[in-house]
Amino acid sequence: MNATANTVPNFASDQEVRWCPGCGDFAILAQMKKVLPTLGVKPENTVVVSGIGCSSRFPYYLETYGMHGIHGRAPAIATGLKRTRPDLQVWVVTGDGDALSIGCTHLLHALRRNVDIKILLFNNRIYGLTKGQFSPTSLPGLVTSSTPMGTAHEPLHPLSIALASNATFVARSVDTNAKHLGEVLRRAAAHRGSAFVEIYQNCHIFNDGAFDFAKNPAIRDDHIVAIAHGEPLVFGKNRDKGIRLDVAGPEVVTLGGEYNEPDLLVHDEKADTNTIAQMIAGMRHPLMPEAIGVLRDVDRPTHNDLMRDKTPDPKSRETAVNRLLHGGETWTVA
Amino acid sequence: MEIDEKVRESQAKSPVDVEAVVIRFAGDSGDGMQLAGTQVAVSSALMGNDIATFPDFPAEIRAPRGTPAGVSGFQVQFASRQIMTPGDTVDVLVAMNPAALKANLGNLKAQGTIVIDIDAFDAKGLRLAKYDENPVENGSLDEFQVIEAPITSQTRKAVEQLGIGHKIATRCRNFFAMGIIYWLYGRDLTATTRYIDSKFTGEVAEADKLALRAGWHYGETTEAFERSYQVPAASQAPGTYRNVTGNEALALGLMSAAHLSGKDLFYSAYPITPASDILHRVSRFTECGARTFQAEDEIAAICSAIGAAFGGAMGTTGSSGPGIALKTEALGLAVMLELPLLVINVQRGGPSTGLPTKVEQTDLLQAVTGRNGEAPMPVLAPSSPGDCFNIVIEAWRIATKLMTPVMILSDAFTANGAEPWRIPDITTLEAIEIEHPKSPTGMEPFRPYDRNEWLARPWALPGTPGLTHRIGGIEKADGTGAISYDPLNHEKMVKLRADKIEKTALLTPDLEIAGPESGELLVVSWGGTFGACQEAIVQAQRDGLSVAHVHLRCLNPLPRGLGAILKRYKTVLAPELNLGQLRQLVRAKYLVDVRGLNKVRGQPFWIGDITTEIHRLLGQEK
Numbered sequence A: 001m002n003a004t005a006n007t008v009p010n011f012a013s014d015q016e017v018r019w020c021p022g023c024g025d026f027a028i029l030a031q032m033k034k035v036l037p038t039l040g041v042k043p044e045n046t047v048v049v050s051g052i053g054c055s056s057r058f059p060y061y062l063e064t065y066g067m068h069g070i071h072g073r074a075p076a077i078a079t080g081l082k083r084t085r086p087d088l089q090v091w092v093v094t095g096d097g098d099a100l101s102i103g104c105t106h107l108l109h110a111l112r113r114n115v116d117i118k119i120l121l122f123n124n125r126i127y128g129l130t131k132g133q134f135s136p137t138s139l140p141g142l143v144t145s146s147t148p149m150g151t152a153h154e155p156l157h158p159l160s161i162a163l164a165s166n167a168t169f170v171a172r173s174v175d176t177n178a179k180h181l182g183e184v185l186r187r188a189a190a191h192r193g194s195a196f197v198e199i200y201q202n203c204h205i206f207n208d209g210a211f212d213f214a215k216n217p218a219i220r221d222d223h224i225v226a227i228a229h230g231e232p233l234v235f236g237k238n239r240d241k242g243i244r245l246d247v248a249g250p251e252v253v254t255l256g257g258e259y260n261e262p263d264l265l266v267h268d269e270k271a272d273t274n275t276i277a278q279m280i281a282g283m284r285h286p287l288m289p290e291a292i293g294v295l296r297d298v299d300r301p302t303h304n305d306l307m308r309d310k311t312p313d314p315k316s317r318e319t320a321v322n323r324l325l326h327g328g329e330t331w332t333v334a
Numbered sequence B: 001m002e003i004d005e006k007v008r009e010s011q012a013k014s015p016v017d018v019e020a021v022v023i024r025f026a027g028d029s030g031d032g033m034q035l036a037g038t039q040v041a042v043s044s045a046l047m048g049n050d051i052a053t054f055p056d057f058p059a060e061i062r063a064p065r066g067t068p069a070g071v072s073g074f075q076v077q078f079a080s081r082q083i084m085t086p087g088d089t090v091d092v093l094v095a096m097n098p099a100a101l102k103a104n105l106g107n108l109k110a111q112g113t114i115v116i117d118i119d120a121f122d123a124k125g126l127r128l129a130k131y132d133e134n135p136v137e138n139g140s141l142d143e144f145q146v147i148e149a150p151i152t153s154q155t156r157k158a159v160e161q162l163g164i165g166h167k168i169a170t171r172c173r174n175f176f177a178m179g180i181i182y183w184l185y186g187r188d189l190t191a192t193t194r195y196i197d198s199k200f201t202g203e204v205a206e207a208d209k210l211a212l213r214a215g216w217h218y219g220e221t222t223e224a225f226e227r228s229y230q231v232p233a234a235s236q237a238p239g240t241y242r243n244v245t246g247n248e249a250l251a252l253g254l255m256s257a258a259h260l261s262g263k264d265l266f267y268s269a270y271p272i273t274p275a276s277d278i279l280h281r282v283s284r285f286t287e288c289g290a291r292t293f294q295a296e297d298e299i300a301a302i303c304s305a306i307g308a309a310f311g312g313a314m315g316t317t318g319s320s321g322p323g324i325a326l327k328t329e330a331l332g333l334a335v336m337l338e339l340p341l342l343v344i345n346v347q348r349g350g351p352s353t354g355l356p357t358k359v360e361q362t363d364l365l366q367a368v369t370g371r372n373g374e375a376p377m378p379v380l381a382p383s384s385p386g387d388c389f390n391i392v393i394e395a396w397r398i399a400t401k402l403m404t405p406v407m408i409l410s411d412a413f414t415a416n417g418a419e420p421w422r423i424p425d426i427t428t429l430e431a432i433e434i435e436h437p438k439s440p441t442g443m444e445p446f447r448p449y450d451r452n453e454w455l456a457r458p459w460a461l462p463g464t465p466g467l468t469h470r471i472g473g474i475e476k477a478d479g480t481g482a483i484s485y486d487p488l489n490h491e492k493m494v495k496l497r498a499d500k501i502e503k504t505a506l507l508t509p510d511l512e513i514a515g516p517e518s519g520e521l522l523v524v525s526w527g528g529t530f531g532a533c534q535e536a537i538v539q540a541q542r543d544g545l546s547v548a549h550v551h552l553r554c555l556n557p558l559p560r561g562l563g564a565i566l567k568r569y570k571t572v573l574a575p576e577l578n579l580g581q582l583r584q585l586v587r588a589k590y591l592v593d594v595r596g597l598n599k600v601r602g603q604p605f606w607i608g609d610i611t612t613e614i615h616r617l618l619g620q621e622k
């Protein structure tokens, strides 16, 4: 099963990639091509399902089985597939409009059911494919093709929603943070149950710089905190800042003075309740650094575990079907 | 058993033979009328009668008590001959309250019998039913035989010995009412007693049985009825039988089709009247390997079925009109993906929420044409409850042969109605052969949109080495399946998909004409109106009229030979429970001036609706 040096499967398809040159999607695709061969799952046992949007072109670019579905419905398609084919590793690639607007219901329900699928949400806070309308994650004030006076409403926060849906694996990474993204993808793949990964993805055509705070090497260390299980939440270019849990919630403190590492919040991705994870998910730029890494990774029976489907052999199925057909009151005419 | 002896005894007195009887139980939606009617149907079927049922209930689970809008009815016909409908008019109406009488009096035969619960005809009951005066007293029912049975008080008295509360005691009223009918028509109590024991326990079971027997004794000992009747057994082909409703037969058909094709059944649905029953039933088929999924919405229901189909399972979903509307986009995807999929629409009154529990055939055009783009799919319709079983197997055969979604159009009348059904031998039903491509031996790339002689593409399953491929809603290049925006390729693919669906006609049986091969009048019917049309035509033929009948089980594509048949008759009539949807399709395709007989009242056709029209068209007004 495990890929060895000379049989490393090739997950790259021969399709011409049609994203805008420079799109953050390229970096994510590159990571997936790197990670997939290391998982010990053959290309033919891997299925990538997507909806509609720039990100949803993803399946075409991987030499696996794939389905480019309809807008927002990938989690539903993947649920039916995984339910009937537990042997496959099923990935869902979606975007902020796909997963949180038109298909929001399916995302919540796939997560609460703990369907064993890996959902990658490329968040670029804009509709790209349809030419730049605001999306459900666009920030208020953003001028877009459909909001010339600026986007009006509060955005949805993918991680908060995933946690509220009781997802068993919730993580975040950044398109161009290759090492971090690769590790998060590996962790997601290894998780048994729904894995939800939000990936900050730059759409330089319609919403360039939306995640500059998290991507720009000059400033990012002061605006993101890479969390790790059992580790205190330390960040900052000089690792001189941390997150401490105050009665009012998480607060940023400077280390070395009143507070030191032992005073900081220590991340526990295995916590039974997701209260603290929700607090971490609620840390938002520019008031707080935003967390990247695995917020939650807990064990819970998967959808398939709970459904306990049976697969009788043909002979016993014939007997069972026959019994069904003869159910209820019957009579015989000679 | 004491009752059995009484059956024999009372029948020995003076039971009169009748050929067919129509009973209608009517009461509040909590009065157990559906149970009463179903039990009469089962007992009669077990006695060898042909039966047909028509549950007619409000959309509300517990509709306002005592009001005509809240009345739940169940009509059952049992007969010593073949019957195809639950009957046009009612011989015996059992009215549990004034509202039930008011709502159903119109269906009663002249000189018919009314059994009323006189205890419910008090001031309050009459007021709720909006009767200004008591119909029992004002002479308005004089043309009928009215049996004023104190059902409520007698039921309470009958179960008094159990010391149960008033409320539970009153809940057995339906069994008392059934008892009266069982006596009146010499029905055997055994099956219902068995049913009570299987469904209820303790005091409730005892009370039900006591009430049933008390009702029987009431019929026998009071002199309310002049005589009792009996309906001899009908002649039936040899075999083992049971009653099935349309929804039950659909569920059994799904499971059987999965078995015959060696596939795992995946049935996914969102609750909706009148299709939910299919989900309830299939969810109990776990021993047979059925997988059911109650999805978060209609869209997820069909999309998960598409996902299952991609993986190689038998992906199926069911709903009713409004739900099908929600599934529309995904249906288009399934057309594009060319994966086998079954979609059941149990039609109800529309548009929008419409009449959720009532019958219509108003979704035909939705099924045939209701998608964006050129998105044809086969559309089949069962003609009776029992036929629902066959139609699913047929539909799955077509779906897998042609790699296409198939729509099945049932309706509320067919879904809820029951008839005796000869149980097929699963071991002798023809297997549904499905081929999945194997791993390639050479190096040539897999072409997911290559086609065979049926124009079907290969159903390559994930997990097969060497066949990895991507499918999706974007237009495909012929053969390779790569994304293609090429204008000529698109036109070619549109036509290929259409040509493929046309091949359905080669997979469905030839049309059968009942009646003269040519002549004055041809009646063309489809779906659940089959029984009423068939009986009407037999009657008209008996009256010496030249009328033939052709029934369509496949609505898209229209069956081979239909055009030629239509042209052999002077007049063609299409009775439909819509404003003329089949008529529109047939006219457009064959340029034949089809006449319509159209009814959209949420009620099925009565035989009389159709015979009257036949006589009118042939200038033989009755």
Ligand code: SF4
Binding pocket: A018, A019, A020, A022, A023, A024, A025, A054, A055, A124, A128, A129, A202, A203, A204, A205, A206
């Ligand atoms: S529009 Fe934006 S998201 Fe879409 S491909 Fe171009 S850069 Fe990427």
